[in-house]
Amino acid sequence: MASAFEYAPAPESRSVVDIAPSYGLFIDGEFTEAADGKVFKTVSPSSEEVLSEVARAGAADVDRAVKAARKAFEKWSALPGSERAKYLFRIARIIQERSRELAVLETLDNGKPIKETRDADLPLVAAHFFYYAGWADKLDHAGYGANPRPLGVAGQVIPWNFPLLMLAWKIAPALATGNTVVLKPAETTPLSALFFADICRQAGLPKGVVNILTGYGDAGEALVTHPDVNKVAFTGSTAVGKAIARSVAGTDKKVTLELGGKGANIVFDDAPIDQAVEGIVTGIFFNQGQVCCAGSRLLVQESVQDEVLDALKRRLSTLRLGDPLDKNTDIGAINSAEQLARITALVETGEAEGAERWSAPCELPSSGYWFAPTLFTNVTQAHTVARDEIFGPVLSVLSFRTPDEAVAKANNSQYGLSAGIWTEKGSRILAVAGKLRAGVVWANTFNKFDPTSPFGGYKESGYGREGGRHGLEAYLDV
């Protein structure tokens, strides 16, 4: 975008974070090599620079970590809730103190813009620990009867789109309720979890309460199928979620799955158009669209469709794509070459099926993994881009004439994680929200998160809820 007002680059300093050349697995309070000595590299998606080398966990490491967690569980679960709360509060405060460091680290490892890690991810991470710290000594009053018991060892597998935030969603309620944890971060974004391991040590958390295993899908599989794991929590793709559901079926493991989505963002003709356009942008271009609850299907009322699309294209032309460490950047890098290929393939399918593609006119950097904000018009319910989760900065635009049609189209999806409604009419918000089969329905906003608010899906978007009081249930024997 050539402009008279060229913002000078304003990169966040990398020196606030000290990344070691190599990291081990965090088991029983110690960093250790993988049993078979395997390692893998993690790269920065915006530059393809190798950031570090981390240990690759195998089945033996999983077993070691689960044993450590089992041993720690005895003492940890016996602590009074107020004692566990102290550790959680301490962790929350350390996260706040180290938030700049963690924000830069997350941006380097994940590719998302620093303004998102700094202003969205990290404040939410701290807030989740604070929130569940507050619950730790009040479990008797959570609505699950007196003295609800923890489940035991939680095996948790998290995705690469919000590495530290998903860690917080998983670990904070698990620890507050008295469980111990073995967590496997995604192979493309292992670093912030390892820094979190250091925070656990800094907070004096007893050994074995939190264990971090970096590795690939095989380690995740070994973890969720480990016989001594009592609770499985997974956030990620629907395909893997289905495999996990199959593998734990018939066992006494408790499971929560938070999977894919194809959120409908419904714009009625009386919507506050300018703010709706912002909401559409937040809905699908936040974190490059790599958000399971992204508003990736725009349903816009026919009478305002042209107006909304014109405004949206104009707005997308102002998005600033580039160095994610630059404070002025709106759109960062796609997390991996693999994900970029998946997005590219789905977009090509969209074009081949006759949907009309429009991409924002922005220059893509020469190294790293990038995809320009893109939208498809002339999309119907039958198009792949209206059905499959793309998990990238790609919006499919459909139109509707009546509220009933909007609801029918919004619900006509194998997913049901999120939806948005834009209208100035309060009664319509309530009427439509009640009919939408989605775990979260936002009204006149999108992609807003809060630890007090439960989050989870319908249909192939998974089951169970995270966050809020509801999130405790997944870690309690109730």
Add this chain to the structure above:
Amino acid sequence: MPTTAPAFSDATASDSALRRFLFGLPGVDAVGLEARAASLGTRSIKTTAKAYAIDLAISMIDLTTLEGADTPGKVRALAAKAVNPDPTDRTTPRTAAVCVYPDMAATAAAALAGSGVKVASVATAFPAGRAALDVKLADVRDAVAAGADEIDMVIDRGAFLSGRFLKVYEEILAVKAECGTARLKVIFETGELSTYDNIRRASWIGMLAGADFIKTSTGKVATNATPANTLLMLEAVRDFRAATGTQIGVKPAGGIRTTKDAVKFLVLVNETAGEDWLDPHWFRFGASSLLNDLLMQRQKLSTGRYSGPDYVTVD
């Protein structure tokens, strides 16, 4: 939103038609608007971008004195400063205008003659606007006759808030007719309009009635220019140009005191209305103390160190 100009003549055919038109404009979600304004306020403007922004902001200032205690001497001093804001650095751009009460317009015009700095004068019984229409028009005639290049008028907020939109519209038309070649800035006093929806409606009344500029406020009430109300007015002029081809200027006034604030407003302009508005002809700051902060920041950029208030002139 209407897309053709002829639709607008219908819109102003009667009070009820104008009401229907104004209430048919898209609503404003306050939370979303303020969030957008705040997020644009986090753009980091440094080095070359900052130098550009500072000079642009200086060139957009309507250097203003609107005190009962104004004297010809003070106005002449202000005019001298407008022409030559930093005597230690002649590369400093001049401001866009000097803004005064009508009785000082002649003094300002004499002091600014040939400088290129415009004379702006508040008229129409500024700041309350509570006078008969012929008094307001006489006020405008006076100012124009005294040499004002630009007239800053206040709307009748009483009429607006009681729903007499056509009265507001017709008053602006009448004032515009008195302006002759002077450009008309219409002040809404957004702090008294109470809702963002009202600010959008007022913006459209002003634009339909032929305002050359729409302006947030007088600087005389508690809430003056804010990033959110300015963002909203920038959206209005952007939409109006898209619908009619006519470009209208925006002037936030009151309460913008620091370079940091001014830069945030320029970012709003850049990313909302677009770079066509990054020009003193289309965007102004109504300010008095802002200039000195801009000058100090400018000195800091050129020397590498901060000077202090004694290194810029008091007025």
